[in-house]
Amino acid sequence: MTAANPDSLMVIVPAFNEQGAVGEVVRSVHLHVPGVPVLVIDDCSTDDTILVARQAGAEVLALPHHLGLGGCVQAGYKLAYELGFQYVIRVDGDGQHDARDIPRIFEKLKSSGCEMVIGSRFVAESGSRTGFVRSLGIRFFRLVLRPILGKPVHDPTSGFVGVNRRALDVFSRSFPLEYPEIEALVVLQRRRFRFEEVPCTMHPRTTGHSSITALKSLYYIFHVLMGVFVNVLKFDRRALRAPHRRPPDSGAGG
């Protein structure tokens, strides 16, 4: 699997114990974006996720031990960057993301030139609905992120994201390791990178169960707030040290 053309796209699928859903996810991606390589990053599953993913036609990056979502996604970004891919779209392995939206995210990445495109449940008025607690959390982080990002973000917790090579360059070196979606936005913004949102459909989980509990939600909010705060501080300290240096927005070319 190598990147042969300047518009090369790879779809990465982080998965942990998703044997019930990952096969269908891979087949769905192959169906809607034929010819695009699919890389399942297995976060040391204890079930047959690797086997099912390979049988469905995916390449598999098998982590030797459980790293959590951020470490898992970053491993995929690193490999995609090393293989020379220009664009990477992340689709979760639980089947909640609709592969029919991938071409729209890809087109937006190419046409807008922005570094990240988020598949958002809430851009369209008729967007998907989510649970009450999660909805509250999303509203809270919208408020927090608005002044930091300088523009509104409708779905900051969406894992359905596409990035170009400049973002890939940054993320392969530095990526939030737990609950990465919101912090990743701040990491990009601090480098003056841009993001766009496109409306997407999200399905309810068909197999397995979410690991998010009420207690974990509180921990999530505190953890992400700390991460956002630290990223803002990091950037400000760097800016003070080298006020005339350009942010690394030129990235690494193809």
Add this chain to the structure above:
Amino acid sequence: MDHLLNVTTGLSVVLIVIVLISVRRAHIRVEYSISWLIVASAMLVLSRARPLLDAVRRSVGLPDTPLTLFLLAGGVFLIMLFRFSVIISHLRDDNIAMAQRVAILEYHLRSIGNHEK
């Protein structure tokens, strides 16, 4: 009051013995045992040197001598816990980077193997 200081002396000796046994059995590395040994030795000395502890108590302005010793020990242990958190964070970062590298290398090896078949 003296009883509390005697207990502290006993705990310090026990801590020193546990650390030395752990180092001998390679349960902890020498570089991480040093800070424990220094703290335990300092607690031992302070608990047996009453005039020294009284001098520290007066300079800090605390009413009670054993309280001074426990506050000092508590403060030092907090600093040590923080230091270990820093070390663990570095180790975790290194560990994640290494696990990712191992996975990527295994992926490349598998690709090469598939090409050769």
